[in-house]
Amino acid sequence: MIFGALRARLQGSLRARLLALVLFPILVVAPVAVGFIALWSHAYSEAQLLRRVNTDLVVAHDAFTRLQRDYLHELERLAASYAFYTAFREGDAARVQDQLAAIRGTTGFDFVHVTDLQGRWILTGGPDEFGTSRRSLLQQRAATVGAPFVGVEVYSADDLMEEDPQLADRARLPLVPTPHAAPSERSAETRALVVRAVAPVRDPRGTLVALLDGGVIINRDFQLVDAVRDLVYGPGSLPEGSIGTVTVFLGDVRISTNVPLAPGERALGTRVSKDVHDSVLGRGETFVDRAFALNDWYISAYEPIVDVNGERVGMLYAGFLEAPFRDAYARTLLIVLAMLVLGLLLASAVAVAGARTIARPIELMADVARDLRAGLDRRIGQVGSRDELAELARQFDATLDLLKLRNDEIRRAAEALEATVEARTAELREKNKRLEETVALLRTTRRQLVAAEKLAALGEVTAGVAHEINNPIAIIQGNLEVMRNELGSAASAVNTEVELVMDQVRRIHTIVDNLLRYSRSGRRSSRPAPVELTRLVGDTLTLVDHEASVREVRVRVENSASNPVAIDPQEFQQVMVNLLLNAVQASPAGADVTVRCRDWDTRGVVIEVRDRGEGIPPEHLSRIFDPFFTTKGARGTGLGLSVSYGIIQGYGGDIRVQSTPGEGACFQVYLLSEPVMGED
Numbered sequence: 001m002i003f004g005a006l007r008a009r010l011q012g013s014l015r016a017r018l019l020a021l022v023l024f025p026i027l028v029v030a031p032v033a034v035g036f037i038a039l040w041s042h043a044y045s046e047a048q049l050l051r052r053v054n055t056d057l058v059v060a061h062d063a064f065t066r067l068q069r070d071y072l073h074e075l076e077r078l079a080a081s082y083a084f085y086t087a088f089r090e091g092d093a094a095r096v097q098d099q100l101a102a103i104r105g106t107t108g109f110d111f112v113h114v115t116d117l118q119g120r121w122i123l124t125g126g127p128d129e130f131g132t133s134r135r136s137l138l139q140q141r142a143a144t145v146g147a148p149f150v151g152v153e154v155y156s157a158d159d160l161m162e163e164d165p166q167l168a169d170r171a172r173l174p175l176v177p178t179p180h181a182a183p184s185e186r187s188a189e190t191r192a193l194v195v196r197a198v199a200p201v202r203d204p205r206g207t208l209v210a211l212l213d214g215g216v217i218i219n220r221d222f223q224l225v226d227a228v229r230d231l232v233y234g235p236g237s238l239p240e241g242s243i244g245t246v247t248v249f250l251g252d253v254r255i256s257t258n259v260p261l262a263p264g265e266r267a268l269g270t271r272v273s274k275d276v277h278d279s280v281l282g283r284g285e286t287f288v289d290r291a292f293a294l295n296d297w298y299i300s301a302y303e304p305i306v307d308v309n310g311e312r313v314g315m316l317y318a319g320f321l322e323a324p325f326r327d328a329y330a331r332t333l334l335i336v337l338a339m340l341v342l343g344l345l346l347a348s349a350v351a352v353a354g355a356r357t358i359a360r361p362i363e364l365m366a367d368v369a370r371d372l373r374a375g376l377d378r379r380i381g382q383v384g385s386r387d388e389l390a391e392l393a394r395q396f397d398a399t400l401d402l403l404k405l406r407n408d409e410i411r412r413a414a415e416a417l418e419a420t421v422e423a424r425t426a427e428l429r430e431k432n433k434r435l436e437e438t439v440a441l442l443r444t445t446r447r448q449l450v451a452a453e454k455l456a457a458l459g460e461v462t463a464g465v466a467h468e469i470n471n472p473i474a475i476i477q478g479n480l481e482v483m484r485n486e487l488g489s490a491a492s493a494v495n496t497e498v499e500l501v502m503d504q505v506r507r508i509h510t511i512v513d514n515l516l517r518y519s520r521s522g523r524r525s526s527r528p529a530p531v532e533l534t535r536l537v538g539d540t541l542t543l544v545d546h547e548a549s550v551r552e553v554r555v556r557v558e559n560s561a562s563n564p565v566a567i568d569p570q571e572f573q574q575v576m577v578n579l580l581l582n583a584v585q586a587s588p589a590g591a592d593v594t595v596r597c598r599d600w601d602t603r604g605v606v607i608e609v610r611d612r613g614e615g616i617p618p619e620h621l622s623r624i625f626d627p628f629f630t631t632k633g634a635r636g637t638g639l640g641l642s643v644s645y646g647i648i649q650g651y652g653g654d655i656r657v658q659s660t661p662g663e664g665a666c667f668q669v670y671l672l673s674e675p676v677m678g679e680d
Helices: 002-012 014-079 082-089 093-107 137-145 157-163 165-171 223-232 274-282 323-373 388-519 533-550 569-586 640-650
Strands: 111-115 149-155 192-202 208-217 244-250 253-257 260-262 287-293 296-306 312-321 554-559 592-600 604-610 654-659 665-672
Touching: 014 093, 014 149, 014 192, 014 208, 014 223, 014 244, 014 287, 014 296, 014 312, 082 093, 082 192, 093 111, 137 149, 137 192, 137 208, 149 157, 149 208, 149 312, 157 165, 165 208, 192 244, 223 244, 223 253, 244 296, 274 287, 274 296, 274 312, 323 388, 388 533, 388 569, 533 554, 533 569, 533 592, 533 604, 569 592, 569 604, 569 640, 569 665, 640 654, 640 665
Parallel strands: 554 592
Antiparallel strands: 111 208, 149 192, 192 208, 244 253, 244 312, 287 296, 296 312, 592 604, 604 665, 654 665
């Protein structure tokens, strides 16, 4: 009922319709557009944040990899030093241990041993002379291949005790209850994530005589995470209030991090959420998304850390606090919404006032017209404005006054005319009959004249256009020749481009000749000479190379044709440019468009243009060569394929198309060695 009353109001009131026309885009379209923009900007902003954090993770990964290589290079440098080998050869355990202590002090190694090829410690100079390093694939490879290796391993508490009880104490981390983490019965993490490097020691003859085996415990070592944080999340890189964080996990436990648990306290021993654990450690995926960490949401990126045995033993993380970005977006959105509401209110007020001003004179005229039909002699009078509608109201009153005067005159003259009308009626009937015959003849003659004038005008316009095009083309061609003569041998650097321009000038000449022949309704005057198919295809690719580059589409040519063909080169290029542009525009970025030339038995040549786009729907295949039929909307005219089809048919050839939706389309151009000449 409400909508019915509103519809009746709109149909019966000009003012209501004016308000509806003005307020509809203001109150409906504008909010919808702003809502769409808000949703789009939110999705775009979130995508930008995820791309950034993924880049941050790549930087952290490179830093972690570079850290491992640096430790290996330090160990290699010691193994290759003359002082170390001299002490080793002389069996001087004290000097060897001094050098091992020096490398531990300068490079950060937590333990370094000299071992035999089976991993047994040698030259220790202490009671642990017969200790053995933890068996490792790195050690086996170094002893077998004789090359240095580095990688990540997980040491148990017993393994750390073998190395040094203090290392076991340093690696131990009490587990902190963490929201959203997977259930666990453990109370502490006693294992350690170790970067282990093994370098071979060789004698002067190159024989492998021992191994240098060292390791660095990542637990509670903040060198890597702080260095990456300072590199990626330096001052000014994040909004105020946001923090950038980097973490190394052993399993799902943070063992090295700069994520804050409290002011001045790192979140060591806290655990990652179950969703991230299942994705990264469970399925080996790289996780890039929003993730809950400790007590807030972070834009996060995680990747698995794989040990030397190929097993996922931990995770590398980079991310930053989401709340400042979310708050900034919300503030911006509120400001935009406030400005929108204020603008809508102001625009609505202006629209209401404007509709009243515009509609008032028209409403007064409608009232006066209704009173006149009722027999009242009424006028509009002053309307209080000076615009066109006010002028119309004044003219309406003047017209009514004049109409009243003329009506009085007409009534007086009508009585005098009645007698004359009867006398003239018979004469008019006869004249009307003759007039009808004359009008019929004139109409026939007019149709013939219009047709003749159209044909004559079409011929004159075509000839005029051809003449006007020929003049600048002749100037271009002449100046190109002058430029080439003036440049002399210097023109060789741009000879290809000049020839290409000359070819296109000749092509324009041919098109102009075709227009002239069309204006004279003529036919081709001579049979085309055989052409070099390979060169024509190559020249055509030059014409579409820019469009293909812009769309990141590669055009490949496969030519196995040997039969000659006879066709006008410019018309052939026109057909090929149409087909290639359609194929390039239909192909996704990174796809290939294939041009394949092969013999058509002994009759001629088949040229295939195949794309990998969406293909042509079956319902469109039967109409694809119809004039003005296009699926490109406003971007197409629907004439390219129709004109190409007409050109090939004119030479006795054919164009066919095959397409499967989702797999692309293939256009096949059949050209005869001896074409049958048709009309232009």
